[in-house]
Amino acid sequence: MAYFERLGAARFRPTEHVSGAWDESTQHIxxxxxxxxxxxxxxxAARRGDPMVISRLSYELLGVVPMDAVDVAVEVIRPGRTIELVEATYSHGGRTGIRMxxxxxxxxxTAAIAGDGFDPIPPPDQMEPWDPTTVWRGGYLASARVRRISDGPGRSRYWVRTDVPLLAGEExxxxxRMAALFDIANGMAIRADPTAVHYPNIDLSAHLVRPPQGAWLGYDTRVTFGPGGLGLTASVIHDESGPLGTIAQSLTVRP
Incomplete structure (x- = not known):
């Protein structure tokens, strides 16, 4: 079973693997x-023949989405020969839940000048398996395979993969596929017991310097809670070839 089944050209149904960690009646985003x-x-691919790659993904999480069929719409905001800005929305019942x-x-x-300043993380086979369902509810976290080193409250290095296809019958x-794992970061470096403190994210921004490769996505994640109800989950992400970008999530911290 995949995460989604297609119902029409722009309509999709989530499966049990999409249920959320905070509330299983709503979708994990x-x-x-x-x-x-x-x-x-x-x-x-449908509108132009030359390849382009994604360098940034910025998601605004506008509200919870129930475990029900959703509609997806895509619009080119800034067309261009070498750079484009595209917007996509994820809606239920006419209400937009996610804007990207x-x-x-x-x-x-640019291979001749490529380089980075990020710290490497150990490969997956050098980390112990960890079951996220010991902390989190929902089908999404249950669908993930995790290998993790916990470096203390609010800091973890880990690798995540899933064998669940993104969309049934489609490649x-x-x-x-990796973007479907980006939001897992907020639950992997646990700063506070989620039964005592809720800290969902209200956005997510990913900056990539190259497309990911392989099945495993690696993270070096730090979670910070401020003194006034604000928080931040910040990650450097890796594949098995090395670092490939960063992810940041703004949190609302609610004891």
Missing amino acids: GPALGLLVHAVESGL RAWLQQSRD ASTTA
């Missing part, structure tokens, strides 16, 4: 983030 990338990439904007760029060869890119 993780799979939706991947579905929106798939929609943007499908639209790109994606910057896409034409790829060019999705590695970028779309």
